[in-house]
Amino acid sequence: MTTPTADLSFDPCDPYFPVPGGGPARWAVQVFTHDNGHGVDPDSAEVSTPDERTVRMCAGRYARLGQQVTGAAGEVDVVVRRDARTLTFQVNASHPESIKSVKLLLRGLPRTALQAGWWSPTTPRGATTVGRFQWTYPGPEWATRWAAAGEGPDSVALSVRDPGVHATALHVSEPPYAGEPITEVVLAAPAHERTQRYQAPPVQVTFTDDTAGLDAALDDHLRFVESAHGLVAxxxxxxxxxxxxxxxxxxxxxxxxxxxxxxxxxxxxxxxxxxxxxxxxxxxxxxxxxxxxxxxxxxxxxxxxxxxxxxxxxxxxxxxxxxxxxxxxxxxxxAHGANVSRYAQWHEAAIRNDTNRYVDLVNRPDWDGDRFGEGDQVFLNPGEPGFGxxxxxxxxxxxxxxxxxxxxxxxxxxxxxxxxxxxxxxxxxxxxxxxxxxxxxxxxxxxxxxxxxxxxxxxxxxxxxxxxxxxxxxxxxxxxxxxxxxxxxxxxxxxxxxxxxxxxxxxxxxxxxxxxxxxxxxxxxxxxxxxxxxxxxxxxxxxxx
Structure with missing residues (x-):
């Protein structure tokens, strides 16, 4: 589990919106560019119910996080659909700057489930994570983008239906200004395809009352993964x-x-x-x-x-x-490692940060025991044709x-x-x-x-x-x-x-x-x-x- 050290030191004052069919669950959305984070300008938000199973929110302007400055250019369109006990969130955003990620914020999830704790398919049997935490995909702490809170009555399962391999984070906390837990799903746009428009992958939230329901939700998620990535038994x-x-x-x-x-x-x-x-x-x-x-x-x-x-x-x-x-x-x-003195073309393949401004230097162990990482070790990208x-x-x-x-x-x-x-x-x-x-x-x-x-x-x-x-x-x-x-x-x-x-x-x-x-x-x-x-x-x- 990775616990982040950075967080906002103020209330972002996001407007929250209802889900189809009513109930305590509420949601908000934030949009991030390379230069800033943005919430929805509530005065521009229009909520409609095309049918009893759908809620749609369209906003024609953004606000800076904290709502001190409103009226910024850009649009966001969120459609929430209910199918039995599953909510599916689809976020589409546009902005004059390139969009790097979208965050879906959820409040009002069942208290009993959150108190029981979150777990993923690779969580040790019988264990849960309670309180503030963050899991990031793809990585060891979140091997597939599915998570559940609780395992009895009022349990909830969350699934990200992304057909690609893109960075995703699940962050749960209870900041002082909230008075209740906030569950965040952060969906990052692939750095090589970032534009002024981003259609985030759907996020599904399923409410269930027993382990059988959670098992069914996980199996449904795995069927999606099989189809997306060509996995076979x-x-x-x-x-x-x-x-x-x-x-x-x-x-x-x-x-x-x-x-x-x-x-x-x-x-x-x-x-x-x-x-x-x-x-x-x-x-x-x-x-x-x-x-x-x-x-x-x-x-x-x-x-x-x-x-x-x-x-x-x-x-x-x-x-x-x-x-x-x-x-x-x-x-x-x-798969990545290289000694720069042994591979003259290292700079062409060295992994870059997501804005392409510098080489992302990672994994520099202290190999010789002087208590400092070695200076000539870099990570190369096998996607670069030459190194590949x-x-x-x-x-x-x-x-x-x-x-x-x-x-x-x-x-x-x-x-x-x-x-x-x-x-x-x-x-x-x-x-x-x-x-x-x-x-x-x-x-x-x-x-x-x-x-x-x-x-x-x-x-x-x-x-x-x-x-x-x-x-x-x-x-x-x-x-x-x-x-x-x-x-x-x-x-x-x-x-x-x-x-x-x-x-x-x-x-x-x-x-x-x-x-x-x-x-x-x-x-x-x-x-x-x-x-x-x-x-x-x-x-x-x-x-x-």
């Missing part, structure tokens, strides 16, 4: 190799740290796999290789077997040994030359509203090209959200292994997940090439759709053989759900 996917159904364990074999420190050479990785093969059927194991390209992240975005680990010859020997035993191999590639081709061709070359079985895309779950190139379109192109070239190649990603599941049938679970989802079908109906790279190896919990140092390995109890994972850091096999053997045996006997 796990059993119907055509982009998963047959062997993935039998995989019960992912073994992470850490290679070389950013500093150059070596955890395992290619020969040491092969030795570890021979040990694993004594305790679990190798055909049920996916061997994952972070830091195989040499200095982790320092070498990004150039991908060849690291010279210090054994180079091309050592890597080929590892592949031969692994395949001879029956393992499947998955080297790691960076470079990344695709790099992966394809390793698959062709060495015959690896899968490719893992680091940081793929992070999304940015880049105004020059839509990021998710880049992933679609990458996935389509690689599958055309290598039909049996498994593509996996770090993290997941609904649209990503259509491209990546396997992901690393960045929400934490122990999170037992309230609605696991949101993931497991379509894809599978496994432990994260940063989960520590047996023993003191070294995270290997990752930047989080030492983290105790979490207990991995069987959960639907989750594949067990274990990491090998520097002395894992030498000092924790018995624990590794037990993990392998337990995975081999795991009942897959």
């Amino acid at each position: 796990w059993e119907e996917r055509v982009d998963t190799p047959d062997w993935l159904d039998d995989v019960a364990l992912v073994v992470a074999l850490h290679g070389q740290h950013w500093t150059g420190h070596i955890f395992n050479t290619f020969d040491q990785m092969a030795h570890a796999l021979k040990f694993v093969a004594d305790h679990v059927d190798p055909s049920r194991v996916l061997a994952y290789l972070p830091g195989w390209e040499g200095r982790y992240y320092h070498s990004y975005p150039h991908y060849r077997p690291g010279p210090d680990l054994g180079g091309d010859t050592g890597f080929a020997r590892l592949v031969e040994t692994a395949h001879g035993l029956g393992f499947h191999l998955m080297p790691m590639f960076g 081709r470079h990344l695709t061709d790099s992966i394809s070359a390793i698959v062709t030359e060495f015959g690896v079985d899968a490719a893992f895309l680091d940081t793929a779950g992070f999304w940015f509203n880049d105004p020059r190139h839509p990021l998710f379109s880049g992933f679609r192109t990458l996935a389509a090209t690689l599958r055309r070239r290598h039909p049996n190649l498994l593509l996996a990603a770090e993290g997941w959200w609904d649209a990503m599941l259509a491209l990546f049938p396997l992901s690393q679970q960045w929400l934490g292994w122990s999170r037992d989802f309230r609605a696991p079908r949101t993931l497991t109906r379509y894809a599978r997940t496994t432990g994260h790279l940063a989960e520590g190896a047996p023993g003191p919990g070294s995270t290997g090439v990752h930047e989080q140092g030492f983290r105790p390995r979490p207990a991995q109890h069987p959960l639907p759709g989750h594949i067990a994972q274990v990491s090998f850091a520097e002395r894992t096999l030498a000092e924790y053989r018995d624990e590794i053997a037990e993990i392998c045996r337990r995975a081999d006997g795991r009942i897959r759900v």
Whole structure:
């Protein structure tokens, strides 16, 4: 959950309007441009009821937030329709400036539901969020744009029906001037398409009295997501190799740290796999290789077997040994990361802020321990044609030359509203090209959200292994997940090439759709053989759900 630190320090004084059929629920709307935020000028607002199921509000002018200045140019048209117990809000706005987002504000939602707390499909079972919070899509805290408050009488479900991958926020608070909770749904226009007009995606609010009603509302939302993004049931996917159904364990074999420190050479990785093969059927194991390209992240975005680990010859020997035993191999590639000193074209692909005024510098870990982030790490957009081709061709070359079985895309779950190139379109192109070239190649990603599941049938679970989802079908109906790279190896919990140092390995109890994972850091096999053997045996006997 992300809690924002900024908020208005005054009452925006928004006019609120009724919903069809009456009742306590009321709504308002705000429109945001690059230069300011705007409410509705109440003197220009006309409310009509074309029929008993519809309320329409048309305003011909805006006001500054707080209503101190009214009469600003622009128009907003909101249609609210009721279908049984569901309200659908459709906002259309225009303004002399480019519109960056629209906010729908809701008051009068059932108090009992709000007091019980909000939850999403990936909220831990039995947990809710009460009080002030914000979830943002796409991201780990809001994997699909559906949320519910309560789960008994007077419950409410909220669904955003956006066919694209666009930033959306759910914010709930009770500011001092309100005297009641305000639920905000903020719908951001894609930065590469911002104009003076914006038709926001519909927002649905469903009122129900029981868990069955909430389940029905979620299933209806998932049917929309399936249609919008081409999601199909796990059993119907055509982009998963047959062997993935039998995989019960992912073994992470850490290679070389950013500093150059070596955890395992290619020969040491092969030795570890021979040990694993004594305790679990190798055909049920996916061997994952972070830091195989040499200095982790320092070498990004150039991908060849690291010279210090054994180079091309050592890597080929590892592949031969692994395949001879029956393992499947998955080297790691960076979906965004790049060292500017290694990629001269970085500026053309660097992710830009949403107004295209500067490079958005994100994810700059302290790799060397001096307590400051490294200066030469940038994030690149795979939607930029040059970098997209470079990344695709790099992966394809390793698959062709060495015959690896899968490719893992680091940081793929992070999304940015880049105004020059839509990021998710880049992933679609990458996935389509690689599958055309290598039909049996498994593509996996770090993290997941609904649209990503259509491209990546396997992901690393960045929400934490122990999170037992309230609605696991949101993931497991379509894809599978496994432990994260940063989960520590047996023993003191070294995270290997990752930047989080030492983290105790979490207990991995069987959960639907989750594949067990274990990491090998520097002395894992030498000092924790018995624990590794037990993990392998337990995975081999795991009942897959």
